[in-house]
Amino acid sequence: MKIKDHSASSDEQLVGAAKKGDMRAFEELVARHRDKIYARAFSMMRNEDEAVDLSQEAWVKSWQRLKQFQGESSFGTWMTRIVINLCLDQLRRRKRQRTESIEEMSEESGGVERQMPVVNVNPTERLERAELRKKIDQALSQLSHEHRTALVLHEFEDMEYKEIARTTGCSIGTVMSRLFYARRKMAVLLANLKTEELK
Amino acid sequence: MINHDFELKLQAYLDDELSAGEAAEVEGRLTQDPEGKALLAELRNTRTAMSAGELEVKLPESREFYWSKIEREIERQSRPVAEASKLSWFAWVQRHLLPVSGVALLFCLLAVMLVHSEKLTPQYGETELASDDMGSYTFRDQQQKMTMVWLYDRNDDSQLADQSAPANMEEE
Numbered sequence: 001m002k003i004k005d006h007s008a009s010s011d012e013q014l015v016g017a018a019k020k021g022d023m024r025a026f027e028e029l030v031a032r033h034r035d036k037i038y039a040r041a042f043s044m045m046r047n048e049d050e051a052v053d054l055s056q057e058a059w060v061k062s063w064q065r066l067k068q069f070q071g072e073s074s075f076g077t078w079m080t081r082i083v084i085n086l087c088l089d090q091l092r093r094r095k096r097q098r099t100e101s102i103e104e105m106s107e108e109s110g111g112v113e114r115q116m117p118v119v120n121v122n123p124t125e126r127l128e129r130a131e132l133r134k135k136i137d138q139a140l141s142q143l144s145h146e147h148r149t150a151l152v153l154h155e156f157e158d159m160e161y162k163e164i165a166r167t168t169g170c171s172i173g174t175v176m177s178r179l180f181y182a183r184r185k186m187a188v189l190l191a192n193l194k195t196e197e198l199k
Numbered sequence: 200m201i202n203h204d205f206e207l208k209l210q211a212y213l214d215d216e217l218s219a220g221e222a223a224e225v226e227g228r229l230t231q232d233p234e235g236k237a238l239l240a241e242l243r244n245t246r247t248a249m250s251a252g253e254l255e256v257k258l259p260e261s262r263e264f265y266w267s268k269i270e271r272e273i274e275r276q277s278r279p280v281a282e283a284s285k286l287s288w289f290a291w292v293q294r295h296l297l298p299v300s301g302v303a304l305l306f307c308l309l310a311v312m313l314v315h316s317e318k319l320t321p322q323y324g325e326t327e328l329a330s331d332d333m334g335s336y337t338f339r340d341q342q343q344k345m346t347m348v349w350l351y352d353r354n355d356d357s358q359l360a361d362q363s364a365p366a367n368m369e370e371e
Contacts, residue, residue: 023270023273027266027270030265030266030269031262031266034258034262034265035256035257035258038256038257038258039253039255039256042256043253043256048259052258052259052260052265055258056265056268056269056272057272059269060269060272060273060276063269063273064276118234118237118238118240118241119241119244120237120240120241122244122247129251129252132248132251133251133252133253133254133255134254135248136248136249136251136253136254137253137254151249154214155246155249155250156249156252156253160216161211161214161216173207176207176210176211177203177207179210180206180207180210180242183210183242183245183246184241184242184245186245186248186249187241187242187244187245190245190248
């Protein structure tokens with residue numbers, strides 16, 4: 001039997017075929033979006049193995065829920081939401097297992113970020129885009145999961161406060177606080193990375 | 200020092216999450232608040248920096264290997280569904296047919312017992328002895344509901360004369 005070549009099909013056509021049980025069409029969707037889905041899992045978990053596992057789990061889930069996808073958003077966006085939810089579940093499980101530390105208690109109240117002086121250095125100045133991305137990545141890895149999640153969802157997924165609150169299961173106030181302290185910490189981290197470079 | 204509510208309001212202003220009225224209020228306050236202005240500038244710088252986007256991350260596995268794990272998991276998860284459907288059929292039989300067959304079996308047993316109970320009615324006049332050398336006499340007293348059986352040795356003539364003592368006695 002001749003296997004249909006799906007490489008020229010659009011995402012919508014692939015989704016339609018996959019809904020009818022065409023695994024090869026689904027494989028093509030995985031091939032197209034796997035890097036993006038993995039990257040989102042990695043940006044939230046900061047662990048390669050965990051990100052691979054969670055992204056694969058997201059694909060399995062999407063296969064099971066494919067009939068629920070009505071095309072209101074793009075397939076890539078829908079998939080990203082699935083992997084974000086899986087990452088958040090994993091982070092919640094991990095948080096439950098952890099003993100509450102002083103750092104965690106100060107997640108929403110800001111902890112040391114509260115007393116930080118305003119940073120005047122502009123981190124974007126005289127930096128190449130690729131270089132800046134690298135710095136952002138380094139700085140993001142130093143944030144707590146809660147702060148990083150708020151930033152990633154707001155800055156990279158373009159979610160509004162309300163949407164972040166719904167996705168993370170927090171109040172809008174908590175989202176605003178987390179985002180605020182995450183940004184303040186990022187400002188310090190990026191400024192430090194920049195001044196270290198200038199030395 | 201700026202209070203936390205105003206800090207969050209500044210951020211919401213930057214993110215365009217305030218109503219027109221609230222935004223105007225923030226702008227008005229900022230004209231006389233250099234500290235607030237500096238904080239807004241910091242928040243804006245960070246946001247601009249973040250707009251550079253994320254570092255490009257590539258999946259550290261080949262397409263085939265990555266897909267093979269997904270495919271295997273999908274197949275594994277679809278298997279229990281098939282088994283579950285078989286199991287649910289079995290469960291239906293267990294749930295509905297087994298009680299019915301149990302009741303039917305009970306009826307059968309009762310019927311068999313009823314038939315046999317007629318056969319099991321004691322035939323007091325027909326006592327059978329295993330030995331040919333033994334003889335017996337029985338007496339049934341209906342009033343006392345008692346049956347008396349005298350056993351004797353056929354070869355011993357002397358016992359025929361003396362049949363006063365009962366050898367066995369059955370009571371209903």
